Amino acid sequence: MNFIAMNRFKVSVEGADDFEDMWRSRESRLKEVPGFKEFRLLKGSEEEGIRTYSSHVIWDSKADFENWTQSEHFRDAHKKVGKSKGRSAIMGPPKFEGFETILQED
């Protein structure tokens, strides 16, 4: 079943708008990537001036995700993020977690 790749970001409340703008204005080419199903940027709770965000990308399989991380497409997408204002609002490195869907209802 599907694989979900999540990255969790801690963002300063002052920089949250810049962080969101960075995502909104990025040129996403995920739809061109084999096995891509869905992307979401999620806004979580705020605690002591730090907001949690999480990006969720659903792939047909873990292999599709891994192929993407080794592609030129992936390198291009991440190169551009390097110097933006939104990038500097992120506190520390994002935390990656991978999950397999084992049960689904919709």
Next chain:
Amino acid sequence: MNFIAMNRFKVSVEGADDFEDMWRSRESRLKEVPGFKEFRLLKGSEEEGIRTYSSHVIWDSKADFENWTQSEHFRDAHKKVGKSKGRSAIMGPPKFEGFETILQED
């Protein structure tokens, strides 16, 4: 945009099958609940004998989620879980987090 309610479970590796069986065999009536969109049970990584799982439920809105938590349907669903073998494999209380979708591509 959509609201995602997540619960994170730490499960002993020995009890992981019972935990998964508990979810697989439960009578879910989520589809009857207004605003319900999607349920997933996700299996994460294992570390030192403890496996992370996460349940994700997507609702049309946070209000739909909150209405459900106050319904008889919710109380019934959680009453049954109380004494199962799968329940006793969970280490400590589940950790709840709510997220709003602020960007989506599919």
